[in-house]
Each structure stands twice: as C-alpha cells, then as structure tokens.
Amino acid sequence: MQKRFENVNVNLQALAQYLNEWFISKGYQSQYFGYGNYYVIQAKKTGLLRHIFAADRAFTVKLMGAPGILDVNIGIADWVKAEDGIDAVAGDLILGPIGLLAEAGEGLWNLEIEKEVMGVIENYVRMNSYQAPQFPQTYYPQPYPQPPAYPQMRVCPSCGTQNPPNAKFCINCGTRLF
Template identity: 30%
Template sequence: MEKTYTGRYINLQALAQEINSILAGEGWESSTQMMSPPMGSMQDYIVRGLKKGHMHHAEELIIRITGAPNDFRIIIEEEHIGALGRELIDHRLFKQIDKEINDGLFDMPYTPTPSPQMTPTPQMPSMQPQMPQTTAQGLRCSQCGYQNPPGAKFCLNCGNKLM
C-alpha cells in the first residue's frame, strides 16, 4: 500500500524512528536504515519489521519513506502476511501516522531554499566557529537551523555535533 503526503514540512527521520517504535511496541523486531545520504531535500528511509511465529513462520514488513520533507510517500510492503492481516496492518499504521502528522508531531520550521534570482551575496567567512544558539526551548543547529531539545549533543535533523 502507498500513500503520498504533501503540504506539511515533516522531519522524515523522526517519522521513520516513530514508525520503528510503533512496530517495536507491537512485538516486531524492527530497525531503521537511511538508504542514501540526503541529496538536496530528497531523503530515503526504510523501516524493516520481522515477527516470528510458530513453525518457523516469519512475517515481514518493509516500510519505505521517500521524498522531500514537504512532499513524500510512505510505501508499505508485506511478505508472508495474509490479506486480512495486510489490511489490518495498513489501516492501523496509516491511521496512527496520519493522526501524528496532523497533530504536528513531526513538523519542522519551513526554510525555503533560495532561488537563483534571490541568491545572497557571498560574505567573507569568519574565523570563529559558529556556536549553536541556546534558547529556552533548546539548541539551534548552526549547520541546518533545526531547533533541538535542551541537552541534545547532536542535531536530530542533520547529525551535526552541537557545542
């Protein structure tokens, strides 16, 4: 099953981690993997879930999250799961994902990329390293501008080390 989401600016890495924890909470052995480094705004994550049953029977879920933060697809593939089980998993998983996205759980501040007409003039680089800005809400990453929670050591969005 596949579903496309547009119009909201979503942290896809956090969404993949949430899907991973949903599966783990339902008894699946699950893992999250970034398929390729982000190219521009395009990202690609895979969440794999495995549930072992009786007589060496194993059910497998492969959930792929691919696209840009404001236009992405979630694709669910099931293996060794009956039609009723597939429908139940797809419905329950998409219902929970839709609710969390609509509640703004994964929203990121929108930072438009400059178009060629709006290219800023280059500035001379300063010799001082940029320190992340500390606010009452947490740390802002100096590399991508993401607002991280207080006490974070690394940026949740890009992985940059916070000072």
C-alpha cells in the same frame, strides 16, 4: 499501499525512529535504516511458525521526502540483513502487496495492520509537520540587548581586590569587609 503527503515538512529520521519504536511496542522485531531523504522501516513477528513459514518476509515502510512532500509506500518485502541495509536503500527495495501472503486469513489481518500503520503515519505527520511560511516575513530590527546585571562586588579597603557580594573577608589579603 501508497500515499503522498503534500505541503508538509517532516523529519524523516525522526519518523522512521518513531515507527520503529511503535512496531516494537506492538511486539514486532523491527529495524530501520536509511539516510537523507530515504528511510526504510521493517517489522516482522517473531515465533516458531514465523521462522518456518515466512522467516524472510516483513512489513516494509518506505519513506521518501522532498521539500514539502512525503511519499509513503507500505508493503511486504524480504527482511534486510543489517549489513545489506545501505545497499537496500541505495537500490530499490521491491515491495509486494500485503494481500499476497500465503494464507488468506493472514493476508486480511495484514491489511488491517497496514491501515493501522498508515494511520500512525498520518497522525505523526499531522502532529509533527512544520509549515514553511507562505508569505514573506516582515523584518523587525532586534532591540539592543541589555547588559546582564552583575551583583555589586565588595571592594577590599586594604588591597582594592573585588570580592563576591556575600564575602565577609577579602579573598586576597583576609581583611574584614564592612
């Protein structure tokens, strides 16, 4: 499943981390990697049957961004080992359609997960996208800042040292302050 969001500006790293945490909250083993305008999030269920039948297959979400654009591609790909993560990002990770899994029942379930993941991304984009202004901003000169109000210091009558406002005695000579 592919989708392009236009006129949006999303922090890809924050979105990748959000999806990673979402997958973990759903009971998946999850990882994400990438840099700049390209991130990959992978998630797979753990358990004995997964290790036997589809140990190297994972839901894979590719996020690619440009100014005002977010491209999302969701599919199935081989689980990337951590040391190969940067190479997988630099190269092109090949995604297969989610429906191409071995068992039809599992394929239908995975299509539901795909729709749910896209819904999570759509909600995130809607809530966290910041819009660049479409018109030039009017310049308003900033007012001069007011100097901070300092508390009135107490001056020692004997030595002239400035003391904190709540001091009873001079911190320099010990003279009682009035």
